Amino acid sequence: MIPLHWYLLVAAGLFVLGLYGVLARRNAVAILMSIELMLNAVNINLVAFWRYLAPEALNGQVFAVFVFAVAAAEAAVGLALIISIYRNRQTVIAEDVNMLKW
Amino acid sequence: MTITPVTIAFAIMAIFALGGGLGVVANRNLVHAALFLVLSLFGIAGLFVLLEAPFLAAVQVLVYVGAISVLITITIMVTRRIMGITETINRQWPVAAIAAALTLVTLGFVILSQFSGQMPVADVPPDTIARMGAAFASHQGYMLPFEVASVLLLAALIGAIVVARD
Numbered sequence: 677m678i679p680l681h682w683y684l685l686v687a688a689g690l691f692v693l694g695l696y697g698v699l700a701r702r703n704a705v706a707i708l709m710s711i712e713l714m715l716n717a718v719n720i721n722l723v724a725f726w727r728y729l730a731p732e733a734l735n736g737q738v739f740a741v742f743v744f745a746v747a748a749a750e751a752a753v754g755l756a757l758i759i760s761i762y763r764n765r766q767t768v769i770a771e772d773v774n775m776l777k778w
Numbered sequence: 779m780t781i782t783p784v785t786i787a788f789a790i791m792a793i794f795a796l797g798g799g800l801g802v803v804a805n806r807n808l809v810h811a812a813l814f815l816v817l818s819l820f821g822i823a824g825l826f827v828l829l830e831a832p833f834l835a836a837v838q839v840l841v842y843v844g845a846i847s848v849l850i851t852i853t854i855m856v857t858r859r860i861m862g863i864t865e866t867i868n869r870q871w872p873v874a875a876i877a878a879a880l881t882l883v884t885l886g887f888v889i890l891s892q893f894s895g896q897m898p899v900a901d902v903p904p905d906t907i908a909r910m911g912a913a914f915a916s917h918q919g920y921m922l923p924f925e926v927a928s929v930l931l932l933a934a935l936i937g938a939i940v941v942a943r944d
Contacts, residue, residue, distance in 0.1 A: 688885040720822060731830075732900060768859075
């Protein structure tokens with residue numbers, strides 16, 4: 677059997693990779709892909725804790741299902757926003773969309 | 779630690795997940811990054827199977843690989859720039875790398891100090907998926923969050939259509 681901390685370390689690694697991608701990439705679609713990586717890391721954590729600490733309860737898996745739903749909704753709206761920004765400003769570089777910067 | 783087939787399967791799925799993640803954040807070509815994201819999501823679905831949550835593995839493949847990755851690829855193709863290759867990382871990437879490294883060290887420290895060597899406390903009941911389905915439809919279960927999630931998805935659907943319209 678695999679100890680729990682291997683799963684948690686994989687999830688932490690994925691989360692940190694997604695964090696670096698969100699902060700360091702310029703393209704808005706790449707930032708959204710990194711956000712999806714972070715959400716998947718959270719899902720791995722939820723299911724690992726459910727399996728190893730409370731497998732009779734349903735809370736862990738149900739929580740993961742709701743994270744799926746929210747992530748799908750957020751990805752759809754975020755990508756629609758990016759398409760709209762591209763139509764109006766002809767760019768998807770995040771730092772070029774700077775009209776609200778002081 | 780003994781090397782069992784489960785350990786080898788976990789190693790393969792973890793390499794898919796982490797390698798795909800590395801490909802997403804480090805690749806200059808956006809389409810390659812999207813394909814690496816698909817590889818990572820398949821690895822995570824394999825991890826769900828190893829964690830004895832086959833329903834979640836199926837939902838992961840259907841929703842993430844089947845819908846969200848396709849949506850991301852369509853968006854990449856719609857927002858293609860005609861000019862040449864630009865920089866993929868911005869000017870604050872050293873700060874980002876330091877923040878990510880600090881986060882990884884903190885998380886690793888907490889994980890290894892609290893959960894090192896933890897084994898499953900019990901077996902998964904065989905009727906888990908049936909109980910989950912019944913719980914989504916019962917008043918004492920998760921019917922209310924289920925309906926709220928449906929309203930959220932409806933709002934996201936309408937919002938995405940309105941925002942992306944001409």
